[in-house]
Amino acid sequence: MDQTARLRSALSLLMDRWRAVTxxxxxxxxxxxxxxxxxxxxxxxxxxxxxxxxxxxxxxxAMVAVGLWGAFLGAPAIWLLPILFPLVMAFGGVIGIVGVxxxxxxxxxxxxxxxxxxxxxxxxxxxxxxxxxxxxxFAIFHGHAHGTELPPGAxxxxxxxxxxxxxxxxHLTGVAVGLLARWRAGRIAVRTxxxxxxxxxxxxLSGLG
Amino acid sequence: xxxxxxxLLHPLALPAHVLALLALGLLIGQQMxxxxxxxxxxxxxxxxxxxxxxxxxxxxxxxxxxxxxVAFANGALVAMARPLPTLACALLAAITGVxxxxxxxxEAISIAVATAMLLGTGLGASLALAAIxxxxxxxxxxxxxNWCRIGARILGSWxxxxxxxxxxxxxxxxxxx
Numbered sequence: 256m257d258q259t260a261r262l263r264s265a266l267s268l269l270m271d272r273w274r275a276v277t278x279x280x281x282x283x284x285x286x287x288x289x290x291x292x293x294x295x296x297x298x299x300x301x302x303x304x305x306x307x308x309x310x311x312x313x314x315x316x317a318m319v320a321v322g323l324w325g326a327f328l329g330a331p332a333i334w335l336l337p338i339l340f341p342l343v344m345a346f347g348g349v350i351g352i353v354g355v356x357x358x359x360x361x362x363x364x365x366x367x368x369x370x371x372x373x374x375x376x377x378x379x380x381x382x383x384x385x386x387x388x389x390x391x392x393f394a395i396f397h398g399h400a401h402g403t404e405l406p407p408g409a410x411x412x413x414x415x416x417x418x419x420x421x422x423x424x425x426h427l428t429g430v431a432v433g434l435l436a437r438w439r440a441g442r443i444a445v446r447t448x449x450x451x452x453x454x455x456x457x458x459x460l461s462g463l464g
Numbered sequence: 465x466x467x468x469x470x471x472l473l474h475p476l477a478l479p480a481h482v483l484a485l486l487a488l489g490l491l492i493g494q495q496m497x498x499x500x501x502x503x504x505x506x507x508x509x510x511x512x513x514x515x516x517x518x519x520x521x522x523x524x525x526x527x528x529x530x531x532x533x534v535a536f537a538n539g540a541l542v543a544m545a546r547p548l549p550t551l552a553c554a555l556l557a558a559i560t561g562v563x564x565x566x567x568x569x570x571e572a573i574s575i576a577v578a579t580a581m582l583l584g585t586g587l588g589a590s591l592a593l594a595a596i597x598x599x600x601x602x603x604x605x606x607x608x609x610n611w612c613r614i615g616a617r618i619l620g621s622w623x624x625x626x627x628x629x630x631x632x633x634x635x636x637x638x639x640x641x
Binding site for chain 2: 338339346348352412415420427
């Protein structure tokens with residue numbers, strides 16, 4: 256009987272949290288409405304910007320790898336890399352937007368998945384400045400690619416916010432998964448995920464992905 | 465909806481204003497307890513000055529671009545999480561306030577409605593900033609919530625990145641200044 260009561264209590268808690276998550280998601284969507292109203296374009300507002308990074312698998316796996324590696328390296332890399340990446344990526348975005356050419360952008364993005372995934376798979380622990388330099392260098396290419404792809408006529412503020420928030424949430428997803436590395440089994444799982452990301456990068460490089 | 469309520473909600477309806485308020489609120493909230501009142505007051509004075517200028521007939525300015533540039537600076541400073549001199553923080557707050565005020569021209573025909581909208585905008589922006597500062601200050605004061613302080617820094621980097629992307633896009637389209 257006690258067990259049933261406990262199960263009911265746990266289910267009730269779960270339902271409360273689900274309602275809270277649903278309410279939060281609804282708030283975000285409501286927040287997006289004025290942004291869309293400003294643009295008059297369904298692809299240019301917050302939702303368009305938010306969706307943009309999520310539809311590039313090479314971008315997605317590299318962003319998750321940044322978070323995974325940060326979590327694997329521990330403090331301060333766990334928070335420094337997700338802070339550094341958007342800032343450097345924005346710099347790359349700026350040079351892409353103003354039309355400064357950067358050679359081999361798509362190749363560099365695929366290489367970023369290979370390198371960052373391999374770092375996680377091999378449990379590499381270089382000094383923080385090397386990790387930051389590596390992540391920062393790849394961030395410029397990711398930013399440049401996105402900067403050149405920004406749609407004309409968009410509500411640029413809402414679009415840019417959506418775009419940066421989606422990228423940041425991909426990092427945080429990687430960090431959340433990477434926190435499993437505290438446990439032995441989790442560590443194996445995280446390194447396996449790193450290996451899978453590196454393999455995906457190889458597939459992107461070879462044109463299979 | 466009457467003019468005052470429209471004005472009250474105006475700073476929360478424009479993404480650029482939300483970015484600027486959030487960046488400044490996080491920055492002020494990160495400062496030490498005794499150093500928050502002066503920047504808050506500087507913002508209120510600044511926004512009042514900007515709205516007064518609008519009411520006095522100042523036309524279109526480049527306030528939106530300056531507002532984004534300050535949002536970038538504030539966001540980057542939040543990401544760095546270094547304590548600022550009170551005067552520097554107050555100056556950033558005042559610039560944010562003035563530009564936010566100048567970037568809030570009321571879309572009303574009647575003078576009474578326009579005045580109500582401007583008053584609402586000033587109050588709404590000041591209350592929103594105070595709420596963000598209060599929340600950030602609370603987070604900063606709770607010893608166990610280090611992850612929240614890191615979250616604020618990540619948010620700061622997102623704001624800076626968004627603001628600089630927008631400025632670059634405006635520059636590329638020939639819309640900057």
